[in-house]
Amino acid sequence: MARALSILRPTTTRLAIVRPRRAVLALSGAAVLLLAWIEITLLAHRHVTLLWTLLLAPITGLVYAFAGAVAWSRRPNNHLGPIMTMGALLWLLVGLGNTDVPELAAVGVILGSTPLGVVVHLLHAFPSGRVRSVLSRWTVAVGYGVCLLLQAPLYLFEPAASPNGMLAVANRPGLAAVGFRLQIGIGIAVMVVTAIILGARLRQTAPRRRTVLAPLYLYGILAVLLVPLVPDVVRPVTGISSEISAATQAVLLAAVPLVFSWAVLLGGFARTSEVQELGAWLSAASGSRPPLEEALASALGDDSVQLTFWVPGRDVYVDGTGQPLALPRPGSGRGVVEIEIADRRVGAIVYDATLIDEPELVHAAGQVIAIAADQQRLEADLRVSERQLQLSRAGVVEAADRERRRIAQNLHDGLQAELVLLAIEAQRLAGMPGTPASTAEAATRLRLRIDDAAAGLRQLVYEVMPAPLIERGLVAATEDLVDRMPVPTHLDVGLRPDDAVPPSVESTAYFVVAEALNNAVRHGNATKIAVRLGYFDRTLVVEIADDGIGGAHPGKGLGLRGLADRVEVLGGRFQVRSPDGCGTNIVAELPCES
Numbered sequence: 001m002a003r004a005l006s007i008l009r010p011t012t013t014r015l016a017i018v019r020p021r022r023a024v025l026a027l028s029g030a031a032v033l034l035l036a037w038i039e040i041t042l043l044a045h046r047h048v049t050l051l052w053t054l055l056l057a058p059i060t061g062l063v064y065a066f067a068g069a070v071a072w073s074r075r076p077n078n079h080l081g082p083i084m085t086m087g088a089l090l091w092l093l094v095g096l097g098n099t100d101v102p103e104l105a106a107v108g109v110i111l112g113s114t115p116l117g118v119v120v121h122l123l124h125a126f127p128s129g130r131v132r133s134v135l136s137r138w139t140v141a142v143g144y145g146v147c148l149l150l151q152a153p154l155y156l157f158e159p160a161a162s163p164n165g166m167l168a169v170a171n172r173p174g175l176a177a178v179g180f181r182l183q184i185g186i187g188i189a190v191m192v193v194t195a196i197i198l199g200a201r202l203r204q205t206a207p208r209r210r211t212v213l214a215p216l217y218l219y220g221i222l223a224v225l226l227v228p229l230v231p232d233v234v235r236p237v238t239g240i241s242s243e244i245s246a247a248t249q250a251v252l253l254a255a256v257p258l259v260f261s262w263a264v265l266l267g268g269f270a271r272t273s274e275v276q277e278l279g280a281w282l283s284a285a286s287g288s289r290p291p292l293e294e295a296l297a298s299a300l301g302d303d304s305v306q307l308t309f310w311v312p313g314r315d316v317y318v319d320g321t322g323q324p325l326a327l328p329r330p331g332s333g334r335g336v337v338e339i340e341i342a343d344r345r346v347g348a349i350v351y352d353a354t355l356i357d358e359p360e361l362v363h364a365a366g367q368v369i370a371i372a373a374d375q376q377r378l379e380a381d382l383r384v385s386e387r388q389l390q391l392s393r394a395g396v397v398e399a400a401d402r403e404r405r406r407i408a409q410n411l412h413d414g415l416q417a418e419l420v421l422l423a424i425e426a427q428r429l430a431g432m433p434g435t436p437a438s439t440a441e442a443a444t445r446l447r448l449r450i451d452d453a454a455a456g457l458r459q460l461v462y463e464v465m466p467a468p469l470i471e472r473g474l475v476a477a478t479e480d481l482v483d484r485m486p487v488p489t490h491l492d493v494g495l496r497p498d499d500a501v502p503p504s505v506e507s508t509a510y511f512v513v514a515e516a517l518n519n520a521v522r523h524g525n526a527t528k529i530a531v532r533l534g535y536f537d538r539t540l541v542v543e544i545a546d547d548g549i550g551g552a553h554p555g556k557g558l559g560l561r562g563l564a565d566r567v568e569v570l571g572g573r574f575q576v577r578s579p580d581g582c583g584t585n586i587v588a589e590l591p592c593e594s
Contacts, residue, residue, distance in 0.1 A: 025072055027512035028085050032065040035092045056250040057095030064118075073185035079129030080122065087118035097163075097289055105163040109155050110148075113183075113510035116224050117147045120196060123220045126213075126260065130546065133331035136197055143190045146183055153179025165513055184228060193435045195221055197524040203281035204333040216263040221251045262463050264325075292372055296349065306350040309377035314536060317348060320376065324343060335359060339366040339373050344376045423450040474506040478513055478533065485517060486529055501540055506564050507531070509542045512574075512588045515559045524548025524584055539572075542588040552586075563588070 036058045043054045065088035072081025090111060097108020120143050124136045131137050139455035157172035157179070159165030169542040182439045202210050225251045238246075308317040308325050319325045328334035328350060335353035339346040349366050356362060366373070429435065430443035475493055482489045497499070501509075513531060520526040526546035534541040552577055554560040567574040567588050578584035 025069060028072075029069060030066065032061065032085070032088050032092065035067075035406065036062055039092055039095050042101065042104070043095075046098075049527050054095075054098045056247050057098065058092055060115075060250050060254040061091035062094065063254050064091055064257050066219070067261050070261065080125060080127070080260070081129075083118065083121055083125060083129070086261075087115065087122075087257075087344040088120060090129065102163040102166055106167055108441060109162050109167065110151065112154075113151055113228075114148050116187075116227060117143055119220050119224050119253065120190070123194060123217060126216065126263070128354065128513070133195070133197070138191055139197065142186070146186050146190060148591045150179055150183035150186065150222070162305070164305070172279070178243065188225070188395045191221055192223055201354060212263050216259055219259050220256060220549060223256060224331050227252055233404060250333050276305045283313045291327055292376060293371060296365060296369060300356060300362060302350060302356055303526050304352050306375075307373065308350060311377075312345075322382075325586050335446075336360040337366055339370050341374055342550060345594070346370055346377055378518070387513065419450055419454040423447050423454065425448060469506065469510050474501060474509055475533065477510050478531065481517060482509075482531060483513055484531065485521070487521060487529060489517070489529040492530070492532040492534065494533070495540075499535045499540075499592075500538075501535075501592050505540055505592055508563075508570060508572075508590060509588065512586070513543050513544060515563055516546075516584075516586045518585065519552060520544070520546040520548055524550070524552065526583070538592050540588070540590040540592055545583065547583045550578045550580045550584055551581050552576055552584045559585075 005553050007270070018172035020048070039058045043297075044432075046054065064084050068081045068084030068086075068088060070081075071084060072375060094108050094115060096104040097106075097112060099105055099108075116271040117140075121140055123141055124131045131140055153176050155162040156169050156176075156449075157174075158176040158498070159168035159171055161167055161176070193215075198221075202214060202217070205213060231245045231249075293305065293307040297303050306319070306325075307318060308327070311318055315323045317327060327348065329338050333352065333354050335351050335352070335356065336357055337347050338348045349362050352364055377479060426447035428445045430440045430447065435443075451472060475495055482491045517529060517531070520529050524546055529544065529546045531541040532541075534543070552560065554564045555575070558577060564574040564576075567590060570590055572588060572590040575587045577586075
């Protein structure tokens with residue numbers, strides 16, 4: 001194998017095949033197999049000791065052909081398959097250099113280092129199949145120049161390097177050596193630039209894919225750098241023969257398509273199909289088809305795809321649950337393609353721009369799913385409206401609770417305190433020396449009436465918003481309720497001091513406990529009750545169970561129905577299980593998201 005460093009054909013001329021069909025794949029495969037058969041036949045007639053080392057070139061070409069066929073068939077719009085197939089053809093042409101036919105051997109000598117170019121081309125093109133940046137294009141182009149132009153001095157000025165000296169124009173070993181050193185030096189510079197470009201890409205790649213791309217890039221770079229060192233460094237040190245040296249080079253490069261295939265399968269880059277397969281999704285029964293976003297991700301081969309929906313009037317994108325979603329900024333490595341129906345914005349597809357370098361393909365997919373996406377947009381818009389209504393109702397509840405707390409606080413600190421002072425004053429008048437008996441008696445009756453009014457006011461304040469709840473929180477208020485129960489009541493508290501429970505949730509939980517305890521005693525004839533307060537995954541869980549006669553239902557009375565509405569307003573769940581004769585179990589789950 002020729003001792004040169006290289007890089008592959010420039011990508012300034014883009015591959016013409018965009019959507020290859022089975023006929024193109026079959027034709028390419030037939031051409032590779034035919035060329036491999038001819039080459040193996042020619043090599044088999046050679047009388048050499050290590051024939052297997054000569055067969056490594058066509059075998060490596062077949063490995064590239066197989067990997068290219070798999071990539072091409074699974075990703076028709078991705079150019080990795082054509083690049084690997086071209087690499088297979090180059091490997092087979094390089095292998096002709098080992099045949100006894102001078103004209104064919106000359107072709108192999110001229111293209112001797114081009115397999116290295118295939119590797120560099122794949123490194124720059126993976127995973128989208130295209131060389132994206134201007135710097136990458138120039139790097140690949142310069143690499144091909146190194147591969148083809150600086151390969152020329154080797155056979156033009158050194159007759160022994162070409163079959164029967166047919167390519168040599170002069171016997172100038174010095175010029176051949178200069179050309180080789182230039183080829184090595186510029187080739188190393190190309191690989192340094194390649195390493196810098198790939199390193200920048202890794203920094204912009206999602207961590208889950210970075211763990212796959214990093215070994216791939218590392219192996220590709222090391223393979224290109226090590227291959228030219230085998231005959232000039234490894235061989236003199238180890239003393240291996242030229243045949244083993246060439247075989248080592250072939251094995252190093254033959255593993256490249258296998259490494260790329262491993263990266264594709266392990267990295268989640270291979271789940272692709274034709275965009276037209278989305279039509280099958282649309283025609284499938286709604287119960288048997290996967291979610292639209294999942295089908296879109298499968299068709300595009302990008303499991304990070306996000307389908308967003310435009311909410312007109314609010315000028316915001318939302319996800320499938322109705323949550324607002326900001327589109328990625330330029331330079332983030334994420335691409336955005338809008339979905340439209342008759343110039344009306346429906347939504348957008350957010351995808352991995354490093355994986356899919358064809359916005360037109362994403363746009364085509366968006367057109368296929370536009371109607372289905374519009375239906376989901378309406379559902380998302382409805383969820384947004386429901387969420388806004390829920391937030392509005394929750395705001396009303398919070399405002400009402402704040403007002404109840406304010407009224408209770410004012411009654412407690414103002415009118416109740418004033419009544420206490422009046423009762424003290426009436427008692428003082430009744431006990432003043434020289435006060436007529438009738439006046440003292442009237443003052444005593446007044447004090448008693450003031451005491452009754454103060455007691456009624458305290459009860460009113462407690463019903464509006466109990467002082468323990470205002471001053472010490474839910475647990476203390478619940479303990480106060482349990483202590484005043486006329487039947488045995490057990491309280492199990494699973495709340496910690498650092499559990500964040502908003503005031504509106506505390507108030508709702510307290511009223512649930514109070515109503516449930518009242519119903520258990522007054523209507524359920526319970527003899528024992530259990531109350532549990534728990535906190536799980538930012539959700540307050542309130543459970544009250546009794547051993548009464550059962551038969552309770554939220555629809556039967558205003559109390560439970562009002563509690564159910566209040567819990568649902570806060571985005572929670574309210575459940576009542578009360579079979580006749582088996583007691584009642586009430587559970588309220590209240591989210592504590594701030």
